[in-house]
Amino acid sequence: MKCNLIHCKKEVLLFIFLLIPSLIFAQGSIKGTVTDAQTGEPLAGVNIVISGTQTGSPTNGEGEYELTDVNAGTYNIEARYIGYETITKAVTVVDGQASTLNFEFSLATTLLDDVIVTALGISREQRSIGYSTQVVDGEDLSLTKEKNVLGSLAGKVAGVQVVGSSGASMGGTQKIKIRGVNSINGGDQPLIVVDGTPISNANFAGSTGRDYGNLAQDINPEDIESVNILKGPAASALYGIRGQFGVVMITTKKGKKGVDKFTVEFSSALSFEKVGNIMPYQNLYGAGSSQTWSTLPNGEKYVRMIDESWGPKMDGTLVRHFNSFYSQDPEYGQLAPFSPQPDNIKDYYETGTNFSQGVTISGGGEKSNFRLSFNNTNIGGVEPNTFLDRNNVGVSAGVDVNEKWRFSTNINFATNSARRPSQGVESGSRYFGQWFERNLDMKRLKDYKYEDGTFLHWNLRTPSSSTGEISNLSPLYFNNPYFNAYENTSEDRRDRLFGDVGATYKVMPNLVVSGFIRTDMYTQNIEGKTAFGGTDTPGYSVGKYQNKEMNYELMAQYDKRWDEISLSATLGGNAYDRRYSYISQSTVGGLSSPGFYNIDASIDRPNTSSYLLEKKVLSAYSLVSLGYQDTYYVDFSLRNDKSSALPKNDNSYWYYSASGSFVFSELIDWEPLSFGKLRLSYAKAGSDLSPYQTTPVYTVGTNYGSTSTLSVPNTLNNPNIKPSFTHSYEGGVDVRLFNRLGLEVTYYLQRNEDQIINLDVSGTSGYSATTINAGLIENKGIEISLNGTPIETKDFVWDASFNISKNQSQVVELYPGIEVYQYSSTRYSSVSAYLNSYEGKAFGSLVGQAYERDPATGKILLDNNNLPMYTDATHNFGSVMPDFTGGFQNTFSYKGFSLGAMIDFQVGGKFFSRSKSLADRTGLSKESAEINDKGFNVRDDVADGGGIKVTGISNATGQEVTAYVDVKSYYNVVARRIAEDYIYDASYVKLREIRLGYDLGADLMSKLPFQNVRVGLIARNPFTIWQDAPAGLDPSELSTGSQSISWYESGQLNTVRSYGIDINITF
DSSP: OOOHHHHHHHHHHHHHHHOOOOOOOOOOEEEEEEEETTTBBBBBSEEEEETTTEEEEETTTTTEEEEEEEOOOOOOOOOOOTBBEEEEEEEOOOTTTTEEEOOOOOGGGGGHHHHHGGGOEEEEEEGGGGEEEEEEEEHHHTTTOSSSSGGGGGTTTEEEEEEOOOOGSSSSOOOOEEESOOOTTOOOOOEEETTTEOOOOBBBOSSSEEOOOOGGGSOOGGGGEEEEESHHHHHHHHHHGGOOOOOOEEOOOOTTTOOOEEEEEEEEEEEEEEOOOOOOBBBSSBEEEBOOOOHHHHHHHHEEOOSOOOOOBSSSSEOOOOOGGOOOTTTTTTEEEEOOTTTTTHHOOOOOEEEEEEEEHHHHHHHHEEEEEEEEEEEOOOOOTTTTEEEEEEEEEEEOOOSEEEEEEEEEEOOOOOOOOEESSTTGGGGGSSSSOTTTOOHHHOOBOTTTTTTSSOOOOOTTTTTTTOOSSSSSSSOEEEEEEHHEEEEEEEEEEEEEEEEEEEEETTEEEEEEEEEEEEEEEEEEEETTTTTSOEEEEEEEEEEEEEEEEEEEEEEEEEETEEEEEEEEEEEEEEEEEEEEEEEEEEESSTOOSSSSGGGEEEEEEEEEEEEEEEEEEEHHHHHHHEEEEEEEEEEEEEESSSTTSEEEEEEEEEEOOOOOOOOTOTTEEEEEEEEEEEEEEEEOSSOOOSSOOOOEEBBBBTOEEEOSSSSEOOOOOOOEEEEEEEEEEEEEETEEEEEEEEEEEEEEEEEEEEEEGGGGGSEEEEEEEEEEEEEEEEEEEEEEEEESSSEEEEEEEEEEEEEEEEEEEOTTTTTTTEEEEETTTTEEEHHHHHHHEEEEEEEEEOBBBBBOOOOOOOOOSSBBBBBTTTTEEESSSSSEEEEEEEEEEEETTTEEEEEEEEOOOOOHHHHHHHHHHHTBGGGGGOOOTSBTTTOGGGGTTTEEEEEEEEETTEEEEEEEEHHHHHHHHHHHHHHGGGGOOOOEEEEEEEEEEOOOOOGGGGSSSSSSSEEEEEEEEEEEEESSSSTOTTTTTOOOOOOOOOOOSOOOOEEEEEEEEEEEEEO
């Protein structure tokens, strides 16, 4: 159900009312000292904080602290010291008294020995890891309540590129690339793992139409404790063929064992969303193909109801508008001023709402822990008649039956129901900026249906030359946008369950055996309706997609230490079983009755399609880690995968890795150096293929009367196919100074060989393509991460993190005799663009039509009409992949206030814009009606000083030419035949998130049943600081559905800016 604005306001007022304390208790204080356990020396700069609040104080030079004005009661006090684990102790405060609480930090509490979760959920000491891994805290992910966990990673991890979609799509696609493109066909999305359970990140969207988003959006961000990015094959080697392209490991929050109480947390956020970054348009000339008025038989002027704005000036001339040709309209037959509508596109959009609320209950006992969460998100879209409702339920529990046995479970259930807007060329609202009229009054279009059921459209046929009437009032090329919004709808629903149940048995103190059953299952339903009265044939379509993945896991872990030698060993196995199916149906030839949306209503025989996929992978793996003197570490891993998708007699392959780390800070006695580590790793990993590519298969063919047929697919399957292999080399250094500043630098080289690709073959073979192993793509790059606390005083703390990475993806080899591999293409209105890979060049070359240039001068060649000449679609404009990506996150805390901001950036990369090309071609763009260097509008006649200035070399005479040409003729060539002017640099710097918060603190919680209350003002995507592309385009929102590479804009939804408030209450 969509969020009702009045209801939301009532909720906000209720929260504010609850924040007003009515009584004041007597107060006490907490004081103490913090020392080094080994030396007894006092530690300065340790933050002492009341848990769940921002109330606290750092220790002074003598290691002393004091918290004053603390209400009577029992509190958990945290001692936080950069480079060390947080220590938590309980203390009871008595009215008017000072309670003493001391802390000691020792080597055992140092974060440098912190344990982090790596592949397969194996816990490792951070100092022992010989490869790059980066952890993002859950609070940093939910800074402004972003609902897609992948989108919330943008700019936060070095070497990770996230390309998103507009917020208008409500849960739209977020694509993630780890260390560039590692597959020639672009299909290199990382594996998503939640609490050890691999889950699907499938996408049911195409490059146009509705963007249903990737399935990782089903994860509740409020449940996330941390996200660990396993970047290279060395880090993800234990996942075998499923982890070649990296792993996003998500750990959810758990209840705490031994607390003997439970905590209730309530959170709510309300944001209001507005469309932003609308492309600038001209507001001087209206509809028509020329500036000459068309007239009716009675001499009245009328607006040409075409999809271009090359018409007369909008100077208030009285004319007949589109609605005046409808006899049902109150303005039928009447004249009205021909005036500009500068905000007509903006007027279509509404103020969207994003309302989420959740409750969490967590706790535990001496031998158990639990956490139960529920979250509801209700989004009312910025486009009319769009919404998204999402519910998440999470259960996490564990119990120690005895000293040997422990049972645990993590279960997540998610439901989604949505009606989303369409996008793309001639699809959805973005056609306003491609084929539209600057004189159209959007408010008039909103009442799109007359009382007799007739639909009001603006794109109509030419009136009769004899009667002046329009007998056929059906739309010509474009529907009324409100007709599309309310009549041509599409709805999607999804139910999903993923999680695990497991048992752990401690065979002996150093040996633990665990077993887990993990599952991910979902049912996705999509239905679409095309109504009577529009441009398209009425119809109905429905699809049901079901996926079930099971993982059965058994693992033994052995840890032992002998004086200066440590050993950690893991041995395990996994059985993976997947079943995926779909059935889809659509009507053909129209519907038998208006409004009867059913497959049975199909006039002709309906289209039906069904599919079944079954796949199994059996795996065995081992890992051994050896350490000496807590300084020298080596790791070795080995995994074997046996896949049913590979040829039966050659389906078992081995993958391995080796890594080492050297903690050199243990050997250097230099006070500023808190920690230093060198690391080095190598890994060989593989990538599987989809089922049914190794043996002959048949598809259902055409029915001839009562005779059914089978057909042979166009792709020839290959019985000798193998997995593709990756060889990864990585080296790096981690340094921490003054227990305050951290630096991580990583260099990597990744060679991905024997890619699984479809290669075109001669038609004489009876096939169009075959599946082969071929090609070598190489990635190399450097990643730099900086983090620390530049300033820390009693009242003010500044935490900052910065990362930047550079990656180069090069196609080293393709296939003998093949120098180019086409990944994707787009063609519309005679302008073509391609995404190709060329042997010996960077991955992802954007290729299209360019200006033809004089070889001697490089200037544009002009034809006999002084219009630019152009090449075939063979010009390489450069790679679509960025040169640099990164981010800069800051948090400033002053007493109870905090300010957090996230900036991400990209340098380099190309993309093609279809919308800008069409805006020029159809006379909508600002450039199509600007003033030339003579001081005249380019729309003015060339003889009168108008026209657009062109310079170049005459192809006929070879002489340099400067001339003025008709602007419409110019753009009919440049915007219709040439891609070059619409290839843009994708560089940008964006303020993605900002939050201003306040922690009310313990002293304001008197006589209220709260432990803590935090409120904040939040903004998502408030503005772009800088971009190279023109206004109206957003290079950070180029996701085009399920396409793996985002390289062109064909009418993506407008940018959405979100502003709101959030509140978190702990009971």
